[in-house]
Amino acid sequence: MDNIVSGFLLLFTFKSLLFLVLGVVVGFVVGALPGFSSSNGVAVMLPLTLGMELHTALIFMAAIYAAAQFAGAIPAILINAPGTMGAAATALDGYPMGQRGEGGLAIGIARMASACGGVIGAIIVLLVITPMSALALKFGSVEMFLVAIFGLTLITTVIGDSVRKGLISAGMGLLIAAMSADPFYGQGRFTMGFINLYDKVPFVPILIGIFAITEMYFLSKKTNLIDKVMIKLDNNTLRDLIEGIKETLKYPKVIFRSAIIGTVIGAIPGTGTAISNFISYGIAKRSSNRKEMFGTGIPEGVIASEACDSSVASGTMIPALTLGIPGSATTAIMLAALYLHGVRPGPQVMVNQAAEAYAVLLAILFASILVLPLGTLLASPLIALTRISTSILVPIVLLLCAVGAFAVANSMFDVMLMFIFGIIGIIMRINGYPVVPFVLALILGPIAEANFIRAYMLSQGEWTYFFTTQISWILWAIIFFGLFSNPIKIAFRKMRQQGN
Amino acid sequence: MRNSILNFVLKNALFPSLAVIFVISFYISARDLQAISFSYPKGVIALLVVLFVWTLFSEGKKWSQSKEELDEANFLANKVKEFKKPLLMMVTFLVYILFFDDIGFFVTTGLFLLFMFIILGQRRPMIILLNIIGLLLLCYVLFTVTLSLPLPSGLFI
Structure with a gap:
């Protein structure tokens, strides 16, 4: 309880609240831009947080994350082009509502459902994070190493269409993170003579390159962010707000169930919003007494997707804060912010930086509440923003990337590193290799290696040491299941077909 | 084939x-x-x-x-045509980051923005000019004044 109060005290200062509001506005912008996501936005903004205190930086990023989850629904409803991955399920019912002339109402419902989902998700996480962190503290080096591998395994099997490509992507991330000096003897491994790589591989320029530069490359091919005709809205935002609240509150069961689904799935590293939203949508459809209406433009569909979408942000904070395992690409960047401020992510964060951790969770809660008034106030400018020309947007973002990468260490090396990883990101996307496992591996690499070496030393060369505890057995089983469940399923299906 | x-x-x-x-x-x-x-x-x-x-x-x-x-003969030509705009953008960006330390941040940024707007198809001079001035001012206020970040001054500013 003391920690929650300390978190409140950190959040309720003028500066923190200012950055909370600023974060919500930035989150709206990045969420509303089709092609942009919270991870792109947080990556570009990361260097700007350098001059801030740790809690302000984290509050700012958490607010961007929470607000972007809602704003992605706007282009999904108006042009059937989800601003974020999670909003894809929102488009299923939001867009038909928009086509019927109920676009304003659909946005109002999405806003209210997002606010409810965000608040419920944050409350659940606030309640469970203390016991979860107590459990995490019991993890030894073997368990921590396995948790890192477990996180990566899940991500590679869930993201992208090929496990092989996901694993190569993650493997390359791990190897690049291992270029710096080893944590035991301090011997540089593949620094290529660059002193900047000796201490640790700089995350921030790599993240900016992989996320923002890559995205700008692909956006530059287009003239406008959206090529489709946008549904026109009447400008009665206050009426939409009230109608949205009224309509959403008619479905409390859908809100609670979706928020719980989002929080639980969000807590599983790598699963993210796209999966959870479709699961939530599917469950809402199955348990509704008007199943056949789903997909034709009904409020329940929008609520199921949006309430879940917003609660995922809170869920992803559970592994990030208790274990140092990012639950999503955005939390990976938030963990990079911890590194930037000299804090090593892991179970000790909930002990040494408990107040900051609770401030982040409270920031998500209050950012979700702020979605209602600010979302109403900024609805029209946000809709206008989706019409921005790429000839304006791309140079602005590239400029911010260059200055941001330079700002981290006043180093041109970092700027070049950002460019190189931008090119690598472009090649990865063209060749169909997912970038998220790569980024998560880059962040998890040092944690995995430090714990692997510690366990290796303790084992005195005895490999059975990695199988000595019950938790380690469970983790090995999950890793094995995650990697091989699909091939086994396919093999069984083939055998059954041959049998027939 | x-x-x-x-x-x-x-x-x-x-x-x-x-x-x-x-x-x-x-x-x-x-x-x-x-x-x-x-x-x-x-x-x-x-x-x-x-x-x-x-x-x-x-x-x-x-x-x-x-x-x-x-069509082997036209393959490269088609690829270059398809990726002309993004490739030019990346080359311009590379030149910009290579030189902003030596020439000076504000001068190179002004030139970079001008070239980028033109490459990406912005044809209205007023919009280009206003954006360049606005962004340079924003960079100055945000990075130099607010964040006290020493941006490279190089030969010029």
Whole structure:
């Protein structure tokens, strides 16, 4: 309880609240831009947080994350082009509502459902994070190493269409993170003579390159962010707000169930919003007494997707804060912010930086509440923003990337590193290799290696040491299941077909 | 006619090829280190080698089965045409980041923005001018004044 109060005290200062509001506005912008996501936005903004205190930086990023989850629904409803991955399920019912002339109402419902989902998700996480962190503290080096591998395994099997490509992507991330000096003897491994790589591989320029530069490359091919005709809205935002609240509150069961689904799935590293939203949508459809209406433009569909979408942000904070395992690409960047401020992510964060951790969770809660008034106030400018020309947007973002990468260490090396990883990101996307496992591996690499070496030393060369505890057995089983469940399923299906 | 190797590599195999080069270079550079320093990367490299062999078979099979007709003569010309705008953008960005330390942040940024707006198809001079002035002012206020970040001054400003 003391920690929650300390978190409140950190959040309720003028500066923190200012950055909370600023974060919500930035989150709206990045969420509303089709092609942009919270991870792109947080990556570009990361260097700007350098001059801030740790809690302000984290509050700012958490607010961007929470607000972007809602704003992605706007282009999904108006042009059937989800601003974020999670909003894809929102488009299923939001867009038909928009086509019927109920676009304003659909946005109002999405806003209210997002606010409810965000608040419920944050409350659940606030309640469970203390016991979860107590459990995490019991993890030894073997368990921590396995948790890192477990996180990566899940991500590679869930993201992208090929496990092989996901694993190569993650493997390359791990190897690049291992270029710096080893944590035991301090011997540089593949620094290529660059002193900047000796201490640790700089995350921030790599993240900016992989996320923002890559995205700008692909956006530059287009003239406008959206090529489709946008549904026109009447400008009665206050009426939409009230109608949205009224309509959403008619479905409390859908809100609670979706928020719980989002929080639980969000807590599983790598699963993210796209999966959870479709699961939530599917469950809402199955348990509704008007199943056949789903997909034709009904409020329940929008609520199921949006309430879940917003609660995922809170869920992803559970592994990030208790274990140092990012639950999503955005939390990976938030963990990079911890590194930037000299804090090593892991179970000790909930002990040494408990107040900051609770401030982040409270920031998500209050950012979700702020979605209602600010979302109403900024609805029209946000809709206008989706019409921005790429000839304006791309140079602005590239400029911010260059200055941001330079700002981290006043180093041109970092700027070049950002460019190189931008090119690598472009090649990865063209060749169909997912970038998220790569980024998560880059962040998890040092944690995995430090714990692997510690366990290796303790084992005195005895490999059975990695199988000595019950938790380690469970983790090995999950890793094995995650990697091989699909091939086994396919093999069984083939055998059954041959049998027939 | 089978798909050309160049087209296939560009579409499917450029990243794994670069990854193989990186992994081999890493291995050569780190193989003489003490066992414990190299133990973890060695495990990752072993995993990657298995995955690369898998990729070789998988992509090789895909290539041998591909039946896409390709006009070899016009292939490169078409690719350049398709990617002209993003490639020009990346080259301009590279030139910008190569020179902003020596020439000065504000001068190079002004020129960079001007070229970028033109490359990306912005034709209205007023919009270009207002955006350049606005962004330079924003950079000055945000980075120099607010964040006290020493931006490179180089030869000019």
